[in-house]
Amino acid sequence: MKTLAIYPGTFDPLTTGHLDLIHRACGLFSEVIVAVAGSTAKKPLFTAAERVAMIKQVTRNLPKVEVVSFSGLLVDFMRSRHAHLALRGLRAISDFEYEFQLAQMNRKLDPEFEIVYMMPDERYTYISSSLVKQVASLGGDVSAFVPKEIRPKLTAKFKRQSRGA
Numbered sequence: 001m002k003t004l005a006i007y008p009g010t011f012d013p014l015t016t017g018h019l020d021l022i023h024r025a026c027g028l029f030s031e032v033i034v035a036v037a038g039s040t041a042k043k044p045l046f047t048a049a050e051r052v053a054m055i056k057q058v059t060r061n062l063p064k065v066e067v068v069s070f071s072g073l074l075v076d077f078m079r080s081r082h083a084h085l086a087l088r089g090l091r092a093i094s095d096f097e098y099e100f101q102l103a104q105m106n107r108k109l110d111p112e113f114e115i116v117y118m119m120p121d122e123r124y125t126y127i128s129s130s131l132v133k134q135v136a137s138l139g140g141d142v143s144a145f146v147p148k149e150i151r152p153k154l155t156a157k158f159k160r161q162s163r164g165a
């Protein structure tokens with residue numbers, strides 16, 4: 001049976017924890033769509049197009065993975081792809097309350113909505129995109145937190161910002 005999972009998120013930037021979940025999802029599902037949220041209140045550092053390009057570069061050797069951006073409601077995007085299953089990561093108990101509310105809202109919007117939660121490998125449970133950006137903005141080494149293809153882009157983004165570009 002062919003199973004499609006949508007892994008939605010901002011991915012600003014994609015972290016080693018996100019990548020861990022993508023790799024593991026490939027072992028569970030026939031197809032994994034990494035759905036990059038284009039319109040977000042989070043004010044991302046990278047544009048949706050930049051995030052999609054970076055994730056495509058990192059996942060280029062994973063044939064089950066498709067990377068796209070979307071805007072609007074997740075349930076609408078999922079309907080457009082004939083998908084009913086979303087994949088989300090839970091790093092800690094603190095993530096659960098928000099994820100629980102989000103899942104209930106999505107289920108109210110679409111009763112066929114289902115969600116699968118995965119925990120990243122314990123090596124990545126403390127990593128978040130927000131913390132990675134904070135470390136990078138202060139000149140810290142983020143090589144253990146993001147895939148090697150993303151590190152120079154992250155560093156360059158903060159160098160441009162510090163020069164006022």
